[in-house]
Amino acid sequence: MMKKAACLLAGSVAALALFAGTAVAHVTVWPKEANPGAYEKFTVRVPSEAEDTPTVKVEVRIPEEVNISRVEPKPGWTYTLTRDAEDKVTGIAWTAEGQGLLATEFAEFNVSGKIADDAEALIWEAHQYYGDGSVVAWAGPSDSDLPASVTTIVPSENAGGYDEREGSLSLTLSIVAVVLGALSLAISLRKGRPAKTS
Template sequence: MNMKKWMGSLAVAGTLLALTGTASAHVTVWPKETTTGAYEKYTVRVPVEKDINTTKVRVEFPQGVSVSTVQPTPGWNYEFEKDADGRFKAITWTSTAGGLKPHEFTEFSFVAKNPKDPGTFAWKAYQTYADGSVVEWTGAPDSKTPASVTTVKQGAAQGDQHDEKQDEHNHAAPAPDTTASAKTGNTLPLVVSGAALLISLISLFRKKE
């Protein structure tokens, strides 16, 4: 009886560990916090949650986020999608080398300008596996497949940034006095020449005596 209870407890513990491992294997976007109007480098972290390879990852850009450039990732191609206004609305990375294996993860990075207003936005992601199955990371934060969320806080005002730059300029170290150096450099050859001429005259007078 005790053995059965022990085996049952072990099975429950194993199930909990498996669920914990699956729950932690989310597609996430970092950083989780940023500031308004900033040009931020965002990184998409993709772990493999199944026993087969991940071959494709698609991420939708939230409204108000303006993506400008993407960092190339070895072994992966990327393709942007645009909306009717020509804005990048999504990106898809596709493996060219067999995909991401079980127990592996990779990261994709891009640069985007944040919205002007503070708030919270979600990144919808779609993870495709070698068997054609797709995990949609688009749910609420408490769901099994949550979308990654970023909080945008109020950044420094333009006036404050201007004042900081002006203050740095005012407290900058003074430039070296190049005028004095130039004067010294121009005078030194004349002094040396005069001393040599004086020594020559003294030697000449001594010979005559």
């Protein structure tokens, strides 16, 4: 019994040593704020903390409030999509083709999609797989040692994300500015032209 307890204690200590500091360097999804109803690019940032074994796979559960439509290819990594009965993407797993991420390395994986109009917060649960077979589940509350990443949904004027509607408005305003500038230049040139003499 004592031997078994000692083994369990040793295993716990080893796990703590392996992932010391992971509460700071954990899997996160950016941006941290976004608009309801917006089309957004999400970046999954994956640091590798273990000194003696690389990160070889990361799996992210897509929040119900996000409809993923595109995945950016990542050299050296393959990805697989999990879909529900309605063909909606519910999860993405990226797997290293080579040795994966070493202790001092990180990688970013980009996806894009639309946020639901009634979304309030996006909770991104992730599982980080290491070469030695260990798995870290970043799926806890914000005050836990292994928190899930959260994107807060805020009113459009306060968020730092990209909204296609805002992009269209900016383009329209730019075109109007160019037209007004050209018109102003034409008027100035016409006024400066010397009068004809008979």
